[in-house]
Amino acid sequence: MHYLVKLVVLVMVLGNISYAKMSPTQLQSQSKSEVAKVVKEAYVKYKNLKEGKNADYIKALAEVDPKLFGIVVVDKYGNVFEAGDVKKEVSIQSISKVFTLALVMRERGDAFVKEKIGVNATGLPFNSIMAIELHDGSASNPFVNAGAIETTSWVKARNSQERWKKIASNMSSFAGRKLRVNQEVYKSELSDNKRNQAIAKLLEAYGRMGSDPLKATTVYTKQCSMSVSAHDLAVMSATIANHGINPVTKTQVIPAKYTPKIMAVMSTAGLYDNAGGWLYDTGLPAKSGVGGGIIAIVPGEYGIAVVSPPLDAYGNSVRAQKAIAYIVEKLGLNPYAK
Numbered sequence: 001m002h003y004l005v006k007l008v009v010l011v012m013v014l015g016n017i018s019y020a021k022m023s024p025t026q027l028q029s030q031s032k033s034e035v036a037k038v039v040k041e042a043y044v045k046y047k048n049l050k051e052g053k054n055a056d057y058i059k060a061l062a063e064v065d066p067k068l069f070g071i072v073v074v075d076k077y078g079n080v081f082e083a084g085d086v087k088k089e090v091s092i093q094s095i096s097k098v099f100t101l102a103l104v105m106r107e108r109g110d111a112f113v114k115e116k117i118g119v120n121a122t123g124l125p126f127n128s129i130m131a132i133e134l135h136d137g138s139a140s141n142p143f144v145n146a147g148a149i150e151t152t153s154w155v156k157a158r159n160s161q162e163r164w165k166k167i168a169s170n171m172s173s174f175a176g177r178k179l180r181v182n183q184e185v186y187k188s189e190l191s192d193n194k195r196n197q198a199i200a201k202l203l204e205a206y207g208r209m210g211s212d213p214l215k216a217t218t219v220y221t222k223q224c225s226m227s228v229s230a231h232d233l234a235v236m237s238a239t240i241a242n243h244g245i246n247p248v249t250k251t252q253v254i255p256a257k258y259t260p261k262i263m264a265v266m267s268t269a270g271l272y273d274n275a276g277g278w279l280y281d282t283g284l285p286a287k288s289g290v291g292g293g294i295i296a297i298v299p300g301e302y303g304i305a306v307v308s309p310p311l312d313a314y315g316n317s318v319r320a321q322k323a324i325a326y327i328v329e330k331l332g333l334n335p336y337a338k
């Protein structure tokens with residue numbers, strides 16, 4: 001054999017041996033320090049960025065500290081990497097839509113969601129009434145307000161109280177701890193939700209609602225007021241990444257067959273009117289909320305969550321988008337690039 005070929009073979013063999021000798025924990029700990037480093041870098045890089053503005057159409061949201069900034073990554077083993085205000089809580093808002101969708105999918109199956117609610121983008125704002133009219137009375141997907149209120153109305157229950165209990169306990173299972181409602185946000189939002197009530201009544205007229213529209217809107221409003229930290233959101237998204245098993249509590253919260261469906265809807269409609277732009281930049285299914293949180297999922301690997309209240313013109317947290325995009329870029333997490 002030529003000397004160079006021999007050398008290449010030797011290097012390959014030695015490489016394989018040393019790789020094979022490494023225990024899974026050693027392999028994991030290498031990437032663990034890398035993840036921890038990149039999370040810290042993202043925090044430092046965007047800590048002082050002041051772009052964007054808190055949502056103010058729900059009064060209580062305008063009063064949240066705009067300086068709040070927390071980044072958390074949870075991997076499929078339950079390892080946590082974090083920086084900043086990771087335990088400070090905000091209202092979950094639209095991110096709750098992901099978990100109530102999961103609940104209805106578990107109860108009624110994914111075909112029901114596709115046929116009854118829809119899984120396509122509307123191309124219109126998240127609280128659009130026109131979108132319903134333009135699509136023959138369909139909400140189009142579970143992440144615009146119409147589709148989310150409809151989804152909530154289909155949770156199997158004898159009454160609103162029971163429906164709420166199921167929704168709250170489902171979100172808590174995803175988070176691995178008992179979540180509570182932020183009463184101030186709930187009250188503020190209840191007094192500001194006439195438009196959502198109108199949407200629910202319109203859907204009722206089209207025969208789309210599973211239960212009383214106004215009561216479903218109240219339950220939906222409460223689900224949006226659930227209080228979560230960046231840490232909670234990262235565990236919740238890691239549960240979807242980890243085929244429905246909460247990586248911290250090890251509980252199977254949703255059957256694995258549904259997580260690809262949930263991620264598909266997140267890819268199509270997760271970041272309001274900028275869902276396409278986001279997917280183009282990161283390749284990750286994600287969901288944002290007007291409370292300032294964003295979750296993103298690296299399928300089979302990580303849940304990522306960032307909380308930072310100031311939003312851009314689309315209603316997505318400015319720093320959360322930048323921090324997640326930075327982590328994705330530095331760790332090579334875009335699934336389309338694999």
Ligand code: GLU
Binds near residue numbers: 095
């Ligand atoms: N509760 C909010 C609403 O219904 C949620 C909006 C959001 O986060 O997109 O308007």
